[in-house]
Amino acid sequence: MHPIRSMLIAGLLACTLPLAALPADAASQPAVGDAAPDGTPPVPLLWKVSDADNSIYLLGSFHLLKPSDYPTAAEIDAAFDQASEVVFEIPPAALADPATGMKMLQASGYADGRSLSQVLAPGELEQLDALFRASGQSVASVEAYEPWFINLSLVMGMSQAMGFDSTHGLDQHLIARAADKGKPTAGLETIDAQLAALDGMPMEEQVESLVEFVQDPAQARVELAQMHDAWRQGDTGLLETLAIDEMKSRTPESYRLVNVARNDAWLPELQAMLDDRSDEDVLVVVGAMHLLGEDGLVDKLSAAGYAVERMCGACSAE
Incomplete structure (x- = not known):
């Protein structure tokens, strides 16, 4: 197990920001181990959280997806139709x-x-340069950038080579749907706040994650395919293992900044949607990482006394 996932998560399971693919071709290789869709919609990571008079629906997004990841499940469609507003990490x-x-x-x-x-x-710089030179580029082109940004750019290039695209991300899909239906939209945080979380990650953790990626980009492709497959299956246990455990243990401060601190900042806003509104349901779309585990919003809202229900007809009772 490698801490490569820490940056994969930041780009695909935790953060909405468009990732500038500076060296996009540097990690472009054929897809490895990706699950073949069977034509059915992905099992939704969707929870209904309720108080006495209204509900919010928490939906876990994968920020880069494929056309084959659509249509969305009936539960997502119903939550969208029921919601008077759709809220994302960042205002559209x-x-x-x-x-x-x-x-x-x-x-x-x-x-x-x-x-x-x-x-x-x-030696690490030489390895990174070799990765760039394999696609006719040079490490000199990224000399001015911090490791977190280079890593996310490499992840974007790798993802695109595997058929993923930000325009097909679940949040982007629902942003477009909300615009088409005239539904109001909002965000839980500003762009500046999300950038501060990424930029605040300790340099040693940034370097560790980048070096792990550069040393084994093939493993990174396997891990991305595994996470996408777990997301499609709606497998919360597997996704938590793949997406959280390694980052939490190997890059703990990055995990705190990217996931825990942002969840804690969002929690009062979600509670206000329940406590201060009546008869107005809200659909909240955030990276799947934010909903999982003991630090996730689902457990936090349950601990706060709200009724929580997984909305998933294909799932066993959880």
Whole structure:
């Protein structure tokens, strides 16, 4: 087991930001081990959380998907139809703002004046350069960027080579559906807050995750395929094992910033949707990582006394 998943999660199971694929071809290889869809919709990671007079539906997203991951399950369609508002990690209008990309580039630089060659060991830099040179690129093109940004860019390139696309992500699909139906939308946090979580990850953890990816990109492709398959199956136990356990143990501060701290910041907003509204249901779409495990929003809301029910006709009782 490798901590490669820490950056995969940040891009695909925890964060909504569009990932700038700087060296997109550097990790482009044929797909390995991806599950062949059987034509049925993915099993939804969907929970209904209720108080006396209204409900919120928590839906776990995979931020990059394939056309074969559609249509959505009937439970998702029903929750969307029932909701008076659809809430995402970041307001859709902010995601579409051209300034978002510039903010991400600004956050990806070194605030202390260092460069990539100063934070990677010579051998690690050579390995990264070899990965780039294999596709006609050079590590010099990313010298100004921090490891987290390079890692996410590599993940984006790898994902695209495997047939994933952000335009097919579940959140993007529902953003488009909400616009088509005229449903109001909102966000739980700002772009600046999400960037601060990524940029705040300790340098040593950023380096560890990037080096693990560079040393074994084939393993990263296998892990992405496994996580996508677990997400399609709606297998909460397997997805928690694949997506959380390694990051939590190997890069704990990154896990805290990307997952726990953001969940804690969102929790009062979700409670207000229940406590301060009546007869208005809300669909909340966030990366699947935010719903799973003891740090997840499902357990936190259950512990706060709300009624929680998994909405999944294909699932066994949980």
